[in-house]
Amino acid sequence: MPKAKRKPKKKAASSSSDGGESINAGVANLSLSPLNDVSPLLLSSAAPKDKTLSFTIPYIGPISLVQQHQSVVHGRGLVVTRDVSAGECLFVIPAVAAAPIDEVYYRFLDEDEEDYDDIDDDIETSNNDASVVKKDGPHLESIAEDMLIEQIQSLVDILDDKESACAKEDISRAHSLLNAFVSQMSSDEVPSAATNEDLMKTLLLSNANTDMDKTVLDRETMLNIIRRNAFGPDFHNYDTVATCWNTTPDGKKYNRLLGVYPLSAMINHSCSPNAVRVFGRIPNSSSCHPSGSEICDKIQGREVMLVHANKAIAKGTEITWSYIPPSNPLNERREALSKYGFTCNCLRCVQEEKALTASPLTTLGDHLPGNEASMRDMIQTIEQNLSCNEIRVSYASLYLEYFNTALAQSDIDKINDILKLATRLHFSFVACNNACTEHLSILHMCYDLAGVLHTHSLQHKSEGAMTQVRFWTEQLKKTVMTRYGNLGENLENVRALMKHSKLVLRRKDGWYSVNDKFI
Numbered sequence: 139m140p141k142a143k144r145k146p147k148k149k150a151a152s153s154s155s156d157g158g159e160s161i162n163a164g165v166a167n168l169s170l171s172p173l174n175d176v177s178p179l180l181l182s183s184a185a186p187k188d189k190t191l192s193f194t195i196p197y198i199g200p201i202s203l204v205q206q207h208q209s210v211v212h213g214r215g216l217v218v219t220r221d222v223s224a225g226e227c228l229f230v231i232p233a234v235a236a237a238p239i240d241e242v243y244y245r246f247l248d249e250d251e252e253d254y255d256d257i258d259d260d261i262e263t264s265n266n267d268a269s270v271v272k273k274d275g276p277h278l279e280s281i282a283e284d285m286l287i288e289q290i291q292s293l294v295d296i297l298d299d300k301e302s303a304c305a306k307e308d309i310s311r312a313h314s315l316l317n318a319f320v321s322q323m324s325s326d327e328v329p330s331a332a333t334n335e336d337l338m339k340t341l342l343l344s345n346a347n348t349d350m351d352k353t354v355l356d357r358e359t360m361l362n363i364i365r366r367n368a369f370g371p372d373f374h375n376y377d378t379v380a381t382c383w384n385t386t387p388d389g390k391k392y393n394r395l396l397g398v399y400p401l402s403a404m405i406n407h408s409c410s411p412n413a414v415r416v417f418g419r420i421p422n423s424s425s426c427h428p429s430g431s432e433i434c435d436k437i438q439g440r441e442v443m444l445v446h447a448n449k450a451i452a453k454g455t456e457i458t459w460s461y462i463p464p465s466n467p468l469n470e471r472r473e474a475l476s477k478y479g480f481t482c483n484c485l486r487c488v489q490e491e492k493a494l495t496a497s498p499l500t501t502l503g504d505h506l507p508g509n510e511a512s513m514r515d516m517i518q519t520i521e522q523n524l525s526c527n528e529i530r531v532s533y534a535s536l537y538l539e540y541f542n543t544a545l546a547q548s549d550i551d552k553i554n555d556i557l558k559l560a561t562r563l564h565f566s567f568v569a570c571n572n573a574c575t576e577h578l579s580i581l582h583m584c585y586d587l588a589g590v591l592h593t594h595s596l597q598h599k600s601e602g603a604m605t606q607v608r609f610w611t612e613q614l615k616k617t618v619m620t621r622y623g624n625l626g627e628n629l630e631n632v633r634a635l636m637k638h639s640k641l642v643l644r645r646k647d648g649w650y651s652v653n654d655k656f657i
């Protein structure tokens with residue numbers, strides 16, 4: 139199915155001077171009660187089985203927002219306020235505004251196609267039934283964006299209606315949203331206003347009673363900000379979600395489509411980051427204990443972003459994550475990041491540049507897609523001439539492609555060979571990009587292959603491969619717990635999460651490598 143591609147979402151540079159402080163003030167106002175464990179949020183919409191677990195949302199952990207700080211790579215950024223260990227939760231926040239999945243789903247199924255004709259030029263019709271119109275990814279994306287704008291508009295109306303007794307939480311969300319938007323505008327674009335409410339009205343209300351003859355944040359500007367800052371679907375792009383919704387009777391298995399998270403927009407990029415984010419839904423139960431119970435009612439059933447450290451972070455160090463899929467070579471990452479308006483000079487980029495310059499092979503030749511021998515040649519070149527963690531991680535997609543092709547006609551020698559290569563790749567991921575999507579893919583594959591070797595050894599009464607199985611179980615468990623939190627140290631939870639990530643990552647045609655989106 140041909141797709142009209144949207145530009146990747148871009149995070150904008152921000153030169154506003156007041157946005158950071160306002161958001162900082164917002165953070166200070168949030169509840170700071172001790173967090174025991176939020177990881178059950180990831181597992182189901184039901185209440186956690188363990189009644190002793192409690193958590194506080196929003197949870198703001200050992201982080202602080204700083205501006206023009208020596209340890210921050212650019213502008214504002216988040217730093218940790220104490221030493222943090224791998225897997226520790228840094229913060230958990232709900233979206234300030236989000237496209238509610240249920241409503242998007244029903245609108246997706248019901249919406250009159252003509253409304254989206256302008257952006258949707260390749261609607262697929264079913265071969266069997268010409269009356270069934272199948273809608274595609276761009277169509278779905280525009281529904282999600284429309285709904286997000288509606289949400290934003292309803293928050294704005296809250297500020298416009300001073301008489302109404304709005305919930306404290308809604309007003310604070312509206313202020314957060316304002317800060318998020320203002321922070322994405324340059325200072326000369328931001329009109330002067332006496333109060334936040336006036337500024338919000340000036341920026342967003344079409345009937346604003348202000349001196350401005352037109353709203354500054356019109357629909358197009360708002361869409362631009364959303365596209366640069368909102369977080370879209372994880373694991374999947376809009377096309378895969380649309381396909382699932384078109385083909386599965388009860389296809390509404392996705393939790394979240396598009397949300398704005400102002401605090402997260404303060405995080406700068408690194409190709410070798412120290413943080414990773416996942417999403418979960420707050421259970422519809424009374425088991426969350428926010429500082430105000432009014433907030434608790436409001437956030438039940440809502441999606442939250444959970445951010446964990448993926449390695450140990452020393453006090454005062456900046457928190458970073460990757461804006462782009464991390465397992466691309468240096469030149470491709472640079473090109474992708476140029477759209478965000480900067481060149482990354484993180485340690486991984488520097489090391490990779492050094493390795494490529496020092497080697498007689500400054501570039502690696504193209505491999506023939508699907509050709510096992512040519513992929514193997516390229517991997518051999520890497521292993522013999524350029525072997526370092528950074529290079530290996532940067533060619534992880536090639537390794538994955540090779541593994542998938544080679545495993546299609548697997549024999550035991552090949553499996554052993556692949557496990558050896560994958561072991562090196564695993565440790566390179568631990569060093570450069572611990573617990574990212576591709577890392578989990580590799581680990582699931584190794585775990586499965588160790589199982590195959592073990593079965594083979596039992597059948598052939600050769601030496602058991604149990605040590606391999608134990609090793610990969612431990613590696614997988616550790617990585618899952620880093621990515622998704624400590625899961626209450628509950629092995630059942632870890633298993634459930636491992637099952638979940640395997641389901642998402644395993645495809646009919648092999649292990650999944652992320653091309654245009656990342657999680």
Ligand SMILES: C[S@@+](CC[C@H](N)C(=O)[O-])C[C@H]1O[C@@H](n2cnc3c(N)ncnc32)[C@H](O)[C@@H]1O
Nearest residue numbers: 149150151152212213214403404405406407480
């Ligand atoms: C989401 S914002 C991050 C917060 C930003 N520092 C601020 O002050 O608003 C993204 C912008 O920060 C800058 N940025 C992020 N990571 C960077 C990096 N590694 N090197 C240089 N600039 C970076 C870029 O201007 C990018 O468009």
